[in-house]
Amino acid sequence: MSSQRAKDAVLIAGAYAVDLVLTDLRGPVSAGTEVWADGLDMVPGGAFTLAMGLHRLGRQTVWAADFGTDVFSREVLAAARQEGMDETGFRHHPRPVRNVTVALSDAKDRAMIAHEDPIAARPLAELIDAFRPSVVMLPFLQFGPDTTDALEMAAQHGTRVFMDCQDYPGHLGMDDVRTALGQVDVFAPNESEALRVTGAGTVEEALALLCELVPTVVIKRGPAGAMAATNGLRAAQVSPTVPVVDTTGAGDCFNVGFVHRWIDGSPLNDCLAAGVACGAAAVTGPGSSNALHAPELTTWLTRLPH
Template sequence: MASRPAEAAVLIAGAYAVDLVLTDLRGPVRAGAEVWADGLDMVPGGAFTLAMGLHRLGRRAVWAADFGTDLFSRAVLAAARQEGMEEAGFRHHPRPVRNVTVALSDAKDRAMIAHEDPVAARPPAELIDAFRPSVVMLPFLQYGPDTTDALKTAARHGTRVFMDCQDHPGHIGMDDVRETLGRVDVFAPNESEALRVTGAATVEEALALLCELVPTVVIKRGPAGAVAAANGHRAVQGSPAVPVVDTTGAGDCFNVGFVHRWIDGSPLEDCLAAGVACGAAAVTGPGSGNALGVSELPAWLTRLPH
């Protein structure tokens, strides 16, 4: 196994987004109709949320991201620099690299429309070789030769892998998906994603099916909290009742809280509690703007139902 730097980082491999968040909708969103929103915010999102959230919790995060000459790239770069985030993984291109998501959000859910300028990302295996992280966070379900190479490289360096789903296509009936999930350490879909990926009828069935492939499975359940299982041990954590402004970025903030505790080898219950606390705090503001800092997390943990 290759050695890693003394201050090994969490590596986040994923694109930025700018979230244009429209809240307080005056009616339902439907084709052919105009609906007014009383709230509007423009906030950095995408993998920015993971890197920023970990940074606020005092973790060293290396974010591999691409930026261009467009105003959206400039806005996210400015936000990253204001947060004091590390820039070792940034690449700059002499053309626009726009990544924009319009989120139409109410207290129950959101509709999203996204645009992303194509750019060839650095292969994850190359990034793991370069930065030797202790943990790599993959923001969505990915599979195929490049992903397999990355996971083999992670295993060679002793790097643990946390993978979200983000509603990307794929299911456990596919050989490539099963191979990928068999190589990650944590898989963390939300409830609807878990049901789709497994074809299960219930969360409990989905959890059982995924646990046949992945050492640790986490299923995020929004206002119902989260459930997880690892090595035959099951844990459940409810969520506190909070005023919901926008659910955009809440799942990513949950991931940040979970990984923050998981890095240290904390019990599954503590990892879930930190995840739910960070996710609950996130929905009280637009986008990821209310991501918790390290000094704020303890107070939010006391608000969790037991």
């Protein structure tokens, strides 16, 4: 894909994962015990969810990801091809590139164990310069000199930046974190991440602190929905009550819905509504398997509490 073709695209820079999702646990999980799970699914996850979700909603995407010779790489590649996703950003390596997450999931929460084979990702600044997308989505909190350079590159090309947190280490007491957040357009941690990053005692205080650095801040609150603020305007959206199968991937699906509307310049309330709808739909199936297509999003939006 040339930069000309990619100018209206969303660039997703992040590794794939395969989520092994164990559900319907027969008891609590603790060290030294064995717990049976009645449900087992293997679904693609990680940054695949962002690229696949936006693709289902009709957005042009460039997903920069690495794949190897292992069964997990083959599983995700097959899923991406079945979805009809663009492969221009893919790199293939003559060795295993495994990225696996085991999720122990119940109706309330999940525990996760992950493994990732080390591989040097393509530099973010290089990707932005090559594809020149309208938006770049970063799946986790990134900071440091390389990130600063990449986000400066994004600004030069008029590329807007959406950054998630994903519980990666970093807090506002670190200069590099404050610098990076000051360069992004949207920062979207979940509630616990927002409290940890800011050191705030309440989610409202965390929102206020983050808004001092970031033009638009979104805080995902699980079953409670989400809240956000931009340019002094605050908004909140309650989530509908749905049967919960697995919460893995729900935050990424929220990001997809939010960005889908944000790209078009929709009001903050509409962006939040789309995010909450996509996140709520996601928890009704394992992993991101229930990510919405555009007609389904229209239907889900009618289910949101007002």
